[in-house]
Amino acid sequence: MILENILIYFVIIPLLMLAGLALCRNMNQIRTVMTVLSTILLGLSVYLCVDFLALRAAGNTDPMLYMASWDWYTPLNIKLALGVDGISVLMIMLSAIIVFAGTFASWKIDPLPKNFFLWFALLSMGVFGFFISIDMFTMFMFYEVALIPMYLLIGVWGTGRKEYSAMKLTLMLMGGSAFLMLGLLGIYWHSAPEGAPLTWNILEIAQNGAIDRSWQMYLFPLTFVGFGVLGAMFPFHTWSPDGHACAPTAVSMLHAGVLMKLGGYGCFRISIFLLPEAANELAWVFIILTGISVVYGAFSACVQTDLKYINAYSSVSHCGMVLFAILMLNTTAMTGAILQMLSHGLMTALFFALIGMIYGRTHTRDIREMGGLMKIMPYLGVCYMIAGFASLGLPGLSGFVAEMTIFFGSFQHTDLFHRAFVIAGTSAIVVTAVYILRVVGKILLGPVQDEHHLQLTDATWYERFSTITLIVCIAGIGCFPNWINETIQQSFAPIIRVIEQAAI
Amino acid sequence: MDMTLPLLILVLPITMFLILGLCGMKMSHKLAGTLGTIGMGITAILAYTVAFTYFFSGNPDFVTAEGVRQQFEVFNYDWLAFTPTLIVQLGFLLDPISALMLVVITTISFFVHLYSLGYMHGEKGFQRYYAFLSLFTFSMLGLVVATNIFQMYIFWELVGVSSYLLIGFFYTLPSAVAASKKAFIVTRFADLGFLIGILLLSFFTDTFNFVELTSNPGTTISTLSAGGTFMGCSVVTWALCLIFMGGMGKSAMMPLHIWLPDAMEGPTPVSALIHAATMVVAGVYLIARMFPVYCLDEASMDFIVIIGAITAFYAAVVACAQIDIKRVLAFSTISQIAFMMVSIGAARPELHEGLGYMSGMFHLFTHAMFKALLFLGAGALIHAVHSNNYTDMGGLRKYMPITHWTFLIGCLAIAGIPPFSGFFSKDEMLTAMYDNSMFLGVWMTMVAGLTAFYMFRLYYMIFWWEENPHYKDHKPHDSSWTMSLPLIILAVVSCVSGFIPFGHFVTWNGEPYDIHLKMSVAITSIVVAVVAIALATVLYRKKNDVPAKMANSVKWLWTAANRRFYWDEIYMFVTHKIIFNIICKSIAWFDRHIIDGTMDMFAKVTQKVSYAIRGLQSGSIQTYVLWYFAGAILLGLVVWMMVI
């Protein structure tokens, strides 16, 4: 029975959300529906995580747990196949946290709150669906489900050049999907040895290992670029600054926090896991590109004047780090990549939430027009500083753990090429400090820039709620990283095994 | 040893930080201050207990039957496992230098807490100030008890950030904001070197643990040597020098010293705690911690000595030409830390059982006391006069007797006049340097002379010279007991701490030995100091125009020294003009116009083509039908022709 699987509820609850919202008649009802259901999602994800760890502790060593599969369209072997490993569990938890925080961050969304939340719920359904699927086709479908609502969310509720940005974002991501679809179809047609039935199931494909080397060399770039576009890989990152700058708060949060992680997740789950030989062979090309992303994003962020642009470029840098680490193809660096995904997700969500709150008060995002906000709104100022510290990698917050794991993992490669890029990557943390402190110094500290700002008020209760949730998670990962670290390392074992076999 | 006490030493300050940080705004100033001070007092007592247990209990964990002091890990938890073998741990290492540092940090921190009750009285954000002080103390304690180099790096970053927060405490002043930013970024840059050094070190040795690294330094070095060479230097030297680069940043060695003078924008007690006594000596502590490894690599030891010797001299010269009293003290701190660096760098196990190591740590201890004293004294002066510049002071000895006497003791101590503490430690350091090389010894003796000169110049300018006419409107006076008490106690400590038989407590390998004054060195240094003081007395005791004339006769030199030999300008040029304006701006331009432009171009081309063919899509069904029939007929014709 389909409802016996816990994973399916991550899709059903957003669907319930949609249904519930459709019935809503006023703002309070909308808020109730969203709060209740996103809390349930959060609770469910925590339960899933605890249960997962308990199963692992009990000695269950299957690569994926909670596996289930139902036929969907038999002629093409498309199935609804579910299953999660430690990484997906953490990703689900991250998404649930951000959906939860995002709900509170858009407490007063205007206009058309109902429609906003409808699209928001659809987006979250896509995200959850992506993380629980192990069937490439359903994975791709959920991926698209998550992308499309972006267009409307930015185009309708955004600010600034929203139509342009929404169009750009959607088109670039769709362009990525086109590559991706080609790659996935290619994998599908070679998914099984001659004569055996073809499959979309990731685990089965990996087990069959039937894709020959020459095909891998075509398919790897296709899938990696396809996912890389969503992971803001240089030079396909330009949707990110414009898109984030124009998106409404909660959408920026969800997009930078979770959606960009879909890219990184797909990269290792499909590109590397299924095409290991090509991954070994071609990693250097993408290491160069992502290495450029890391440094380039950081330097670009230094001269931006719009808060959201700064953050978007910082995301390019940090997400570049994720892909960079994944391409290092060893357990430590890849673990670091996942930690970085979690860390960046939480931290950027916090950043965007705060920027939204500040913008809602000052009606400007230009750092030259603000100053001394710490004095006026100490709560938001402190939160912004914490987010900034997390971003520049202060120990005790999540960014540090992630970056260090990446650096130490990447440094295990002994050749000069890798080393040089690792050192370039480490230098980005200095540049990060520069732009973060520049922003903090300009907008929070110093004398008050604008007399009108003196009348502004500090955070309301729902804003506090949203930010505290994120800060607690950031500090939690930063202070007690080892259990997450172990969970991730365990989950990487099958992938690493495949890579090592391919390298021989 | 029971782990409760050591754990409490760390837990108490961080708890204080959380309490004061989260609920501070709801408390009154008095409550927050008292709470912070009492918390720190308890921490200090605990730290003293631990240190005394370590030194005097005779427990075989701490000291062998032969009297050799041991390194002891009180606890060590796994925090993050990079690989199954390379694990970051958080723990508490007790050995002579960490026990020493526990004492130094908690003592100074407690006095600073107490002193700030008076100094920061009525300031906005008083609670925040105490919260940050607690955070700093926590991080610094965590740093010194680190069991492994990665834990040190973690707390290294944390002290950096607490220093950032405290320098920028008066955050509405743009100068404070700029100074805090500068301090953080410069040290962050240095930490990059530290990090790469750790990466290299841990990659080859596969451990972070200090005990493992230093108990068998030969193995460490040989595994590191397996890395071969890079750009002419061996991996050993690279790793050690890069790690030292972290120390250079924190300890303000040239050329990464530029942040420390600016850091004086912070409240003065903070300068006393962080930028004189504790955080800035972290670099020295780091080298001391890794000493057994360092001393096997000549190249990196030489590097340390060269950097230290240049810095010591440079800072002493600059200190002679500063007007802001805190800046003078800041440069004096740089110079003194460089002294310690040189001392440790000059130490060799084969020379006098590594005397330089012991004397460096000894000087770290005495310097922490008398420099904190000087800074707190300066704070009292600034509090009384409301200005940082000695040009606004003069003749204060009559108005502020307590400050005057304690400040004088501090000056005597730093100048190296017996029986004050600075004499003993500096003398040992000089002995070690003479042992290493004659040139080094002479050079550093000269620096010691300069030190005595500029400190007494400062002293006379503040307390003698000519009275500021504004005193009549606002009569300066000694401060409340909370501010005077720390001064008095620290002055007493500075008088007596030189007599501590330091060789019995802190030596590079734990084996105790007696210190002997080497008469030739002692007499030379005393003579040099006395001459320098006499010179300062002649020049600055009474108002006269000789100093001004002297400055005018070598105006370029004086201006250059006053502007700190233009280091800041060079940095400004490199960071702002080159990195910011050229590199960053061009990258941003490239992004907006080339990459984004390409993407937009795709869209534009598509749009152009669409416009070109959009006439076909008129929207009128009748036109479509016409085309449809035309097409159908054409198709029919084609088929017909083919059939025929």
Added chain:
Amino acid sequence: MDLTIMMYLIPSLIMFACGVYGFITRKNLIAILISLELMLNAVDINFVVFNRFLFPGQMEGMFFTMFAIGIAAAETALAIAIIINIFRAVKSVDIREINKMKF
């Protein structure tokens, strides 16, 4: 004179051509609808005729035509209803004036 197949097909062709011509050129919705009906009826005639001449014993073509006529009637009724509604809204049945579907 025997009735040959051409005698049916030529009028039907003429009807169809008229329908096409009317559909393309007319601007009045009603006229367009009438032209449409003309084409439809021309096709109906063809159905019946081909059935009669090619498969004399079978009735499928006839039935099909009956269906087509029935559906055409319903469709015409619907179309006229729409046209009446459009007329109420825009006071015109000229297709050049009906270029917006949003009301």
